[in-house]
Amino acid sequence: MSQLKREDRILWTNLSLADREAAGYSGRxxxxxxxxxxxxxxxxxxxxxxxxxxxxxxxSWRSRPGLDVARxxxxxxxxxxxxxxxxxxxxxxxxxxxxxxxxxxxxIGKG
Numbered sequence: 001m002s003q004l005k006r007e008d009r010i011l012w013t014n015l016s017l018a019d020r021e022a023a024g025y026s027g028r029x030x031x032x033x034x035x036x037x038x039x040x041x042x043x044x045x046x047x048x049x050x051x052x053x054x055x056x057x058x059x060s061w062r063s064r065p066g067l068d069v070a071r072x073x074x075x076x077x078x079x080x081x082x083x084x085x086x087x088x089x090x091x092x093x094x095x096x097x098x099x100x101x102x103x104x105x106x107x108i109g110k111g
């Protein structure tokens with residue numbers, strides 16, 4: 001959880017390949033971490049970045065009513081529902097995180 005970041009009412013974190021290996025987790029997803037983080041008070045939007053071995057990053061968005069995260073996911077070739085969406089984006093963990101957070105801020109009027 002040392003990678004947990006919060007800005008205004010947006011919370012995000014990432015899971016690198018090394019993090020999952022160190023924890024002994026062999027799955028490719030966030031092990032439901034995104035849903036756990038949505039329970040934090042005063043957070044309207046949660047984003048999780050999960051590094052994949054193929055040079056891509058799985059991104060998951062969850063939001064409270066009033067924010068359409070499917071629109072954000074579509075910008076990155078993904079999709080989903082208004083309150084829960086995802087995409088798999090090409091690039092390094094740092095690059096993808098920077099691009100996605102910047103776009104997420106803009107779409108919700110925080111950037």
